[in-house]
Amino acid sequence: MKNPFALIVDDEPDIIELLEITLTRMGIETRSAGTLGQAKKLLQERTFDLCLTDLRLPDGDGLELVELIQTSRTPFPIAVITAHGNMDTAITAMKKGAFDFVSKPVDLLTLRQLVGNALKFAEQAPRKDRRTRHTLLGDSLAMRGIRSKITKLARSQAPVYIHGESGAGKELVARLIHQQSTRSDKPFVAINCGAIPHELMESEFFGHKKGSFTGAIGDKKGLFQAADGGTLFLDEIADLPASLQVKLLRAIQEKKIRPVGEQQEIPVDVRLLSATHRNLAEMVQNGSFRQDLFYRINVIDLDVPPLRERIDDIPVLVDHILSKLSGQPESKPAISPAAIAALQRYRFPGNIRELENILERALALYDGKCIEEDDLNLPVGIPVPNPAPEHGYDPCQGSLEDYLEAIERKAILQALKENKWNKTAAAKQLGLSFRSFRYRLKKLDLDN
Template structure:
């Protein structure tokens, strides 16, 4: 059955260009020039698959049409046309429920990409799809809500900012947004922004031309090109250098990149998802992160709960991890003793789900008779088998413990914190330093000072 696109623009030349371009894609078109006729067309043709509307119309705003469709229809995708550089209006439209936006003057290639992506929505099931490789396990209210958010966000092209502590599952959420959306058949390209040396960031993102700098022996495509048609996931986006933030913002707004050493712009069709464990709003206030980029990538924010905030999911997660170990190791999965499960449920988990996975895997290796005991878990003694809250812990007399040798007492606390951070990040020193909010150089000094760098 031929799909239908409703075109709304008061400029006859643009309306005709859109009509001709979309018709040549084998689609049926309805073209009108104002809000009144658009609302009438939507009422008369409930099978409209996509609505493409200008923002400024003679009798109102395209945002009225976006909101009307959101309140009355679940099968019509809507995208907006905005004046060149009108980022604020585009963001407002995305927040209102628009699938995507495109700047005037209209690029024919970008228009075709947008139409193809939008029309895929109508052919997808609205049920949550968690693949065997990427799953969001849990039965607590926060996880149920998060799954519902993923379904809604997967039907949009709005940039999403995923916040949460290290190890809580931000990349899992990003992968599921991608897997449940119209870009699921295209690449999902994750990049840890903090792991790229500052001098190579631009080349990694945008690519370079042959001979553009020493060592550029061939042409190289960047991450934006690699993700073309799909999703680019910017993990730890707060770690991007300020000069790169400007270039990233331009690439997102223009939907085009320019390789280092080249004058040619390459159109890219990429959805941006980003994440960090830091407070990005505080980074903006401290002028470590550009406010214009923040508002561009933070159109919609999703918060991933920490594991301690959904502790009742620990038994389910632990069983899943043990079953996975059994399959991968081709053995009967070890069982958790009641005491071991109690210890896990009482542990604070600074490293969240990632730390739980590390603990379970280590315990499965160490346990005897295929039964995991509390001793096999090797939980850090500072929080082992305790439900003590932070406020209660602060009431414990530090003076008694520090009498006679405060330096040693403080050093022991610092050593335990460093060990916990390393454990939570699979002994990745760079990630551990980020978790603790110190530079890598400071962290490396602490490791050497306490002889933990072996």
């Protein structure tokens, strides 16, 4: 097996020498160039497995080299070397397709990790099965687009910001990015930021030393160390307090963390994926989320569409969920076309998670032969969710279930009033069978 080849592009002889020595010790052959023109010439002469390039070159910009390699017939990983504190240009390079970045002065451990990840990708790329069609279900245009983006994002180490409504499948998308990447053999660590008490967040994220605070009876590794070499998924990142936003920003930029009570920083090799159902751009504007952190985590953004925007996927999702709930595909119940049509008309404020709950309830109510529309017991009068952070409902006023029940009650009472309390006519107006309408009246204690 022949040694991999790397192209080094920098106008500082000391940097070139450091990189050549480090890569040679890793069994990598190198070719070096001091200008953009020399680099282009070497790219025409032979193929490479990796490129490390400075962003500032005497005759041009390293970003031009990133674009050239990424748009070539045989693209390969390119990482950029950036001056300390010049993260903006590094982020621009990653948006254009750079694999990763390393800051000057170059940390050799970080460099070796980066090179190892890049070469692993080059080795796996031709033979890795990147199909996600049987995991991320649906053939709608939106889902085909998501699957295509996941394949592209798996080639990079860039932070990805996943946004979408609650229950839309953001964590599944994050897991697939990890599974299709070179980090798939390392940990995928997922955490809901809203579930951690604020006073414990720093310790949970970065770990702590024994005796660093009351109750610290031993050393503890944090989430960054647990995910070292792999992927860290921060769900509901909008819930991070301002104090931790600052520390997270530093960890992303420096690729180092400092456990509570520790004097020295520890290098970590983590790819960061984050998600929230809230509007981070609005939070930046009102000052509740740091703009610089938003810029760092949002190198690449990925929008997961709500279920109501891909109703053509509902039949295949229903089939999959019923197979899972029944235990064996051959024993899953049938579902009538009318029931499928009803599901496709429904707006699903809770998205796929709500679809699973509806089908699980239907399995308990149906006659054992076929799930009918009435067995679904879909709420009525549910409006399209507002894109505002809480989708128009204030959690301080009660649970989502209470909120939906109040809307359903209001819709039924309105229909009864408009039809002079004729239940048959009210059911027809609401698009319900009389049996389903009576079920709702009883459930809401309106059948007196």
